[in-house]
Amino acid sequence: MIDALLEPSDLPHRLPRFADISIEDYGPAIEQGMAEQLAALAAITSSTDEPTFENTLVALERSGERLDRVLRVFFSLLSADSDDDLDELNAAYAPRLAAHHDALLLDDALFARVNAVYENRAELEGEDRYLVERYHRDFVLAGAALGPAEKARLRELNQEISGLEAAFGQAAQADSNDLAVVVDTVEELAGLTPGEISAAAAAAENRGLAGKFLITLTLFTAHPYLSVLENRELRQRLFEAQLARGSRGNANDTRAIALDALRLRAEKAQLLGFDSYAGLVTADNTAGTPKAVRDMLERLAAPAARNARAEQAALEASAGGPIEAWDWPYYAEKVRVSEYDVDLAVLRPWFEADRVLHDGVFFAAGRLYGLTFEERPDLQGYHPEVRVFEVSRDGEPIGLFLLDLYTRDSKKGGAWMNSYVTANTLLGEPSAIVTNNLNVPKPAPGEPTLLTFDQVNTLFHEFGHALHGLLARATYPRFAATSVYRDFVEYPSQVNEMWMLWPEVLANYAVHHETGEPIPADVLGKLEASATFNEGFATSEYLAAALIDLAWHELGPADVPTSPEAVGEFEAAALAAVGLDNPAVRSRYHTAYFKHIFGGYASAYYSYIWSEVLDADTVAWFKENGGLTRENGEAYVRYVIGIGGTRDPLESYAEWRGRPAPIAPLLERRGLA
Ligand SMILES: [Zn+2]
Secondary structure (H helix, E strand, C coil): CCHHHHCCCCCHHHCCCHHHCCHHHHHHHHHHHHHHHHHHHHHHHCCCCCCCHHHHHHHHHHHCHHHHHHHHHHHHHHHHCCCHHHHHHHHHHHHHHHHHHHHHHCCHHHHHHHHHHHHCHHHCCHHHHHHHHHHHHHHHHCCCCCCHHHHHHHHHHHHHHHHHHHHHHHHHHHHHHHCCEEECCHHHHECECHHHHHHHHHHHHHCCCCCCEEECCCCCCCCHHHHCCCCHHHHHHHHHHHHHCCCCCCCCCCHHHHHHHHHHHHHHHHHCCCCCHHHHHHHCCCCCCHHHHHHHHHHHHHHHHHHHHHHHHHHHHHHCCCCCCCCHHHHHHHHHHHHHCCCHHHHHHHCEHHHHHHHHHHHHHHHHHCEEEEECCCCCCCCCCCEEEEEEECCEEEEEEEEEEECCCCCCCCCEEEEEECCECCCCECCEEEEEEEEECCCCCCCCCECCHHHHHHHHHHHHHHHHHHHCCECCHHHCCCCCCCCCCHHHHHHHHHHHHCHHHHHHHCECCCCCCECCCHHHHHHHHCCCCCHHHHHHHHHHHHHHHHHHHCCCHHHCCCCCCHHHHHHHHHHHCCCCCCCCCCCCCCHHHCHHHHCCCCCCCCHHHHHHHHHHHHHHHHHHCCCCCHHHHHHHHHHHHCCCCCCCHHHHHHHHHCCCCCCHHHHHHCCCC
């Protein structure tokens, strides 16, 4: 039933009627949603009335309501519960939807009306005025103010760039598959768990290599197995395979594709009046300019590189000689255990998933924001494994939280948050519906789900996004929920991670699943003592990737090299210039397999550490002000997560704290002060 996608649901909080949606419904629903929006836009532009905020901006905000409802379900399921048919549908509709979006932002008559309202924006206040300003910027950055020939060229560039991005992703994936490491004997796999070894045996068998073992590659340069594999030759082989992706001169070489995309992006930026693509991207983020980003990254680079050198000396002492990049994670774990007596793997019995959820994640949200969570088994998610909770604030229901914890074939890797319904008054949506997706392996039937330390951290992180989606209140859909700048959106989720190890919270949830014993008292102290251990490495490998991204996107079109061989030289020079050229500490990604920047994160990989400046300052504030209190939670809602995108976020932050966020708390947290 396409109505199940287009119409508001009559279930509690307008939970989509997942059971009534079938795969055949998406195409017609998307078509109808696009057609209706085009008709609504035509009604705006054909009006003979003077352009006003109401008849132009408000009408524009209303125009996409039904299409948006369809796409929220479609894109959420594409990540969380997809199959080949849905993927195919996406491949077919992605260019159509991009063209639909382009058509809206490049509509001359529409821009003329938006511009007229913008010229008179002095008459408007608050969220109304901000709405005009943001839409005006959207139009200008999309090229609405350009002449016809330039607009035509821009459309071509957009098409070519998205084609190159798709080609990059496919080639990188194909080369990564080809480079999976074949291992002949089980002895070479010493260090892996029995489960990991049987997964490697099964992967080999799938490729017709029965009796052997196959290690598949992962996104980060430093494969997670490097920290446990005892066989040094195998570590080297695995590392070199990771590093070789996309740059072997074969059919899956991504370097020429990358250079073409970089050149066209630079041309696009110039067409729009910017020196570089980084200029275009940062203009629509809180950073504002590439210089602000570069200053920040360079401020961190030297101390991070220095700390990494000191860490390297300790690892080499442990190894009894020089170490290479493929040895670093292995000796780092050895030193972590011997120096700090911290073995994160033994903590799992204290991290039973349901206790972590109720007595940790929900408990902290209750103390801070007055939230309570009631499981609603009567409400159905999009998959039987999805759990639905009704969320109330001070006893008033405010929405639903959907939790989809387990990994399965139909789910993409990683962890994320989505909104199905966002709270906004214009469209009369009082509630929010958010979902958190994780990829926790499902235990055997009857066994408890014991989370790893990282998975607990991920749950708190993603729940930070969920809180943002649940607590934000806006008049306009444009500003609802987590609709904030990209270099700001990670900040609330990073802040929520602080409660994982907050003593009162940890004591409440970290109870041994069999004995009921609390987590050993000294664990927290050990974790705190080891908090900055290996941070020189972690910060350096991240900064290197952020600087590679920035350096490429600072170039003008004529400065982008043409030969694939120049890619490695350019990267090396960019990193050497800031002192991040230690051969034992490689970038988290190199250009030839840096999927983020040849997808949606071009020139934005800096965002994580940019938002961590706010995060570290906020964590320091909570600590200074008594931590887990309702009063603190209220202030944080009022100035940060409660406002969605309704105003300039850094202005709101400065109003709260009486100053912008300083960098010192971040330096201290990462041991860089
Ligand atoms: Zn996040």
